[in-house]
Amino acid sequence: MKKILLLAAVAVMGMSVSAQEFRFGPKVGFAMSTMKIDENQDDLGARKMSPKYTFYVGGMAEYKINDNFGFQAEVLYSPLGAKEKIDGIDAGVVYVGEQTKVNLGTLLVPISAKYFITEGFSVAAGANFGVILTAKQKTVIGSDFISIDVEDEDGSGEVDIKKDIKKLNIAPFVGVEYMLENGLFFDARYSLGVSNLSNDNSGGKVTNSFAQIGVGFKFGGN
Structure with a gap:
């Protein structure tokens, strides 16, 4: 009887191990980032900046518990942010406007739970924990005849705004993924x-949302 129970336990353990699957690999992709500025936190006076089109690059690790469920963690870098154009006034001779670009160099750590509809197709939900490493803003004042960079002290044309931006950006996400048999995958x-990324004590709110489309390759598995 003890032998039968032992064999049964070994068989169950073997089934469990065979169902588990660990994969890892690189991924790169395209990102569209936007920022929302709400000076009163009431959504009535909020304005949404225009999208910034950028990239991301990094790696991922996936642990599949069984045929249907798994977890995934990633480490990515992406220069997120947004841009904004403010129309100026017609002074009779020139038309003066202003363009601003915000660049947030962000280290992203997405952690998600995955549900596998089929072996290659899955949906995921989780949270992006973004650490903002750099925060810079570039403003250009333009006209019909000339444009002027609003420069900082080193003359680069960018102003360091890191002191005005909080370091942590938490962003819940949902996504889908399709993987081929050879390990190549596509996700969105x-x-x-x-x-709230704003360090301003006046009560304003700044948020950063983004969409991603990427490709990668998974090593490992059974």
């Missing part, structure tokens, strides 16, 4: 920024 996701 949308991350909704919920963290």
